[in-house]
Amino acid sequence: MSAPPSPEPSFDEKTMAREEPSSRAPKLSRPEHDASCHGPQGRDEVREARGKPLVALVGRPNSGKSSLYNAVTGARAHVGNFPGITVDILEADLTLPGGIDVSMADLPGFYTLESVIDPATDEGIARRVLDRALEEERRLLVVQVIDATQLALGLRLTRELAARPFRLLVVVSQCDILEGQGRALDKAALSDSIGAPVLAVSARDPQTSAKVREAAARALEANDPLREKPAWEPDALARKVVSDVASASAAARRRRELTARADRWLLHPLLGPVLFLGLMALVFAAVFLVADPTTNALDAGIGALGSRVSKLLGGGLLGSFVSDGLLGGAGTVLAFMPQIVILTVAMELLEASGYLARGAFLVDRLLRLLGLSGRSFVPLLMGHACAVPAISATRIVRDPRERLTTILVLPLMTCSARIPTYALVLTTFFPAGNALFKACIFVGLYFAGILSGLVASLVLRRTATRGRTLPLVLEMPAYRAPQPRVIARQSMSAALRFLREIGTSILAASAILWVLLTIPAPGASSRIEPQDAATSAASSASASSSTSTEPARTLVLERSVGAMVGRALEPLTSPVGFDWRINAGLIGSFGARELMVSTMGIIYGIEDVSDDPAPLSTRMRTTKKLDGSPAYTVRTGLALLAFFLFACQCMSTVAAIRRETKSIRWPAFVLAYTYAIAYAAALIVYQVSGFLGVG
Amino acid sequence: MSASSPLFLGETQVGQTVRVLALELEPDFVEWLRAVGIHEGERVTVLRRALFGGPIHVRTGSGGEFALNRQLARSIRVAHLEPEVRA
Numbered sequence: 135m136s137a138p139p140s141p142e143p144s145f146d147e148k149t150m151a152r153e154e155p156s157s158r159a160p161k162l163s164r165p166e167h168d169a170s171c172h173g174p175q176g177r178d179e180v181r182e183a184r185g186k187p188l189v190a191l192v193g194r195p196n197s198g199k200s201s202l203y204n205a206v207t208g209a210r211a212h213v214g215n216f217p218g219i220t221v222d223i224l225e226a227d228l229t230l231p232g233g234i235d236v237s238m239a240d241l242p243g244f245y246t247l248e249s250v251i252d253p254a255t256d257e258g259i260a261r262r263v264l265d266r267a268l269e270e271e272r273r274l275l276v277v278q279v280i281d282a283t284q285l286a287l288g289l290r291l292t293r294e295l296a297a298r299p300f301r302l303l304v305v306v307s308q309c310d311i312l313e314g315q316g317r318a319l320d321k322a323a324l325s326d327s328i329g330a331p332v333l334a335v336s337a338r339d340p341q342t343s344a345k346v347r348e349a350a351a352r353a354l355e356a357n358d359p360l361r362e363k364p365a366w367e368p369d370a371l372a373r374k375v376v377s378d379v380a381s382a383s384a385a386a387r388r389r390r391e392l393t394a395r396a397d398r399w400l401l402h403p404l405l406g407p408v409l410f411l412g413l414m415a416l417v418f419a420a421v422f423l424v425a426d427p428t429t430n431a432l433d434a435g436i437g438a439l440g441s442r443v444s445k446l447l448g449g450g451l452l453g454s455f456v457s458d459g460l461l462g463g464a465g466t467v468l469a470f471m472p473q474i475v476i477l478t479v480a481m482e483l484l485e486a487s488g489y490l491a492r493g494a495f496l497v498d499r500l501l502r503l504l505g506l507s508g509r510s511f512v513p514l515l516m517g518h519a520c521a522v523p524a525i526s527a528t529r530i531v532r533d534p535r536e537r538l539t540t541i542l543v544l545p546l547m548t549c550s551a552r553i554p555t556y557a558l559v560l561t562t563f564f565p566a567g568n569a570l571f572k573a574c575i576f577v578g579l580y581f582a583g584i585l586s587g588l589v590a591s592l593v594l595r596r597t598a599t600r601g602r603t604l605p606l607v608l609e610m611p612a613y614r615a616p617q618p619r620v621i622a623r624q625s626m627s628a629a630l631r632f633l634r635e636i637g638t639s640i641l642a643a644s645a646i647l648w649v650l651l652t653i654p655a656p657g658a659s660s661r662i663e664p665q666d667a668a669t670s671a672a673s674s675a676s677a678s679s680s681t682s683t684e685p686a687r688t689l690v691l692e693r694s695v696g697a698m699v700g701r702a703l704e705p706l707t708s709p710v711g712f713d714w715r716i717n718a719g720l721i722g723s724f725g726a727r728e729l730m731v732s733t734m735g736i737i738y739g740i741e742d743v744s745d746d747p748a749p750l751s752t753r754m755r756t757t758k759k760l761d762g763s764p765a766y767t768v769r770t771g772l773a774l775l776a777f778f779l780f781a782c783q784c785m786s787t788v789a790a791i792r793r794e795t796k797s798i799r800w801p802a803f804v805l806a807y808t809y810a811i812a813y814a815a816a817l818i819v820y821q822v823s824g825f826l827g828v829g
Numbered sequence: 830m831s832a833s834s835p836l837f838l839g840e841t842q843v844g845q846t847v848r849v850l851a852l853e854l855e856p857d858f859v860e861w862l863r864a865v866g867i868h869e870g871e872r873v874t875v876l877r878r879a880l881f882g883g884p885i886h887v888r889t890g891s892g893g894e895f896a897l898n899r900q901l902a903r904s905i906r907v908a909h910l911e912p913e914v915r916a
Binding site: 287606 | 860861862863866867876877879880882890892894895896897901
């Protein structure tokens with residue numbers, strides 16, 4: 135592992151700490167914000183001059199907040215612009231009854247505004263949003279969502295909110311479940327006690343959105359609150375307002391027993407982990423089974439579009455730029471979409487059902503050995519399909535240092551984009567190996583990825599990301615039936631955000647790579663070595679599927695800046711067995727690993743190499759050096775596998791890390807350390823295998 | 830309610846119900862845990878423990894269920910109470 139970027143990088147203050155340390159100061163409780171200092175009148179005068187009123191949705195994690203947000207805002211959510219807040223907060227513009235235009239923001243789930251342990255945690259972020267709205271004297275309505283079945287816990291936060299100088303609306307969710315338990319909520323008594331309006335809703339009530347909008351409009355129109363320190367106790371109030379309407383309710387007992395019975399099996403010390411891992415294996419089987427055909431269909435569609443564009447624009451530079459550069463890049467982005475959608479659906483299902491927290495409980499001990507916690511498990515697992523959504527998923531990790539560690543090691547997980555490259559290398563260099571042998575290599579590569587990630591996190595937690603760890607408190611929510619509508623909407627929005635945010639950087643990288651691999655290097659024609667020219671001539675003559683443009687493309691690439699760089703890198707890469715072609719392939723695959731195959735295809739003048747790497751592997755096997763010895767051997771293959779195992783050859787991942795850490799230092803660090811390990815691993819594999827006499 | 834000699838949550842047996850006496854942590858953690866629902870005076874029932882010193886699964890008197898890691902559980906001083914009648 136390379137050294138961390140600085141001896142003592144303070145992640146909190148410099149990266150995800152989201153700029154100001156002042157968020158530690160309890161701004162919200164400053165006396166000048168108290169309503170007693172601002173008459174309702176005074177505030178009325180200023181407020182109209184400010185932006186749209188903000189309706190901030192807050193609550194503990196698992197309180198049903200996101201379901202409510204989805205129900206009220208529909209598909210209009212966009213990432214809000216909150217200055218100084220670097221975590222995306224979903225926001226939607228709404229018109230409430232009475233014609234009031236507002237922005238509704240879904241803040242991260244949090245437990246308290248008073249005890250912010252760290253400004254980078256969800257508490258810190260939520261407090262900053264509310265602070266900012268108060269500072270800007272924006273009209274602010276805080277809508278707290280409380281799970282009716284855990285009223286006492288939710289009321290702790292209510293008590294904090296009720297002491298603040300903003301309007302408050304309490305929405306008690308899951309009332310249907312409460313009723314199912316044979317209990318009833320006295321809304322009026324609750325509202326009287328806390329001094330704010332209370333609305334009771336049920337997840338399956340189609341009128342929920344309308345009711346919330348109406349209540350929000352009324353609350354916004356109400357006079358500014360005159361707050362006093364609440365005198366009520368959460369536990370006592372919860373006991374007072376919830377009464378057993380049918381104390382002998384069989385349904386209530388059955389529900390409790392069901393959860394206890396499910397936990398007896400699902401959290402069983404031995405059976406629990408086995409079931410959890412089995413379920414995870416199923417999720418991944420689904421990703422591969424469903425994503426593969428969809429990805430192929432997308433590829434085919436984009437390929438067809440590309441050839442149509444080529445025909446339309448001619449075979450010139452412009453046509454190549456649009457079809458190879460831009461559409462090729464778009465294809466890379468779109469190929470991730472099915473996986474992202476499937477993974478999001480799976481993770482949302484697990485999360486909404488309450489099982490995800492159980493999974494974290496089961497694997498926490500294992501990850502603690504490595505300085506992580508059970509919460510990191512899901513992102514690390516998701517990283518096996520694609521690091522990009524996994525990096526977003528690290529938001530479920532509360533501890534900022536643990537979250538950063540998880541982000542930094544995620545590129546080491548064996549994502550699905552590595553598979554085409556592994557397949558090419560295996561087909562090329564181990565043609566005699568049977569399916570079992572290849573399967574074993576694949577499994578070995580997966581385990582090597584996991585192991586390297588674990589070792590890296592162990593090292594990082596003691597160097598770059600060392601520091602105070604927050605105590606693990608994992609809320610174990612009751613089991614619930616997920617709502618298909620909410621899950622569909624979450625998946626759609628994950629897919630769209632991925633397209634928008636990662637798509638742009640992929641397109642830019644594709645365009646740059648196209649330029650590198652197309653624009654001729656100065657004086658390039660004289661640089662082609664005799665054996666290269668011979669190879670390309672032979673390849674174009676022997677390939678039965680060749681078209682007349684292939685030798686031309688091959689020559690273009692051989693003369694390109696990319697090939698020049700590839701040749702310039704040969705002194706560095708020859709100890710690991712790579713020649714300029716592989717170097718150019720590595721440059722081509724910097725954007726995305728799977729492009730290694732197509733770049734090598736271009737070098738050898740083979741089209742449609744993604745569909746069938748067999749001709750390419752034959753061509754690579756038969757490539758000779760000047761002295762007639764094979765250019766690539768099994769050792770080259772092993773070294774390539776070792777290189778791809780560690781190198782962060784993925785622009786989308788780099789872009790996602792940049793986005794989540796709001797710094798260029800951490801993506802640069804990831805590139806540096808993964809390439810250093812990759813090179814070292816390839817060097818060791820190549821040299822040791824040579825020493826052992828591997829062909 | 831038979832209070833015995835103080836012990837830590839990490840040392841309790843599955844099925845035991847205890848009352849939290851003190852949290853031996855930094856003050857900001859103590860405050861944060863109070864907001865979460867784990868604080869002095871709260872009744873806590875130990876539901877299960879994960880293997881190999883993994884987290885412990887508890888239910889608090891306020892109705893929340895939490896997994897706390899052992900390190901944290903070893904910082905929470907508790908006293909025994911009679912076992913809960915209903916699990």
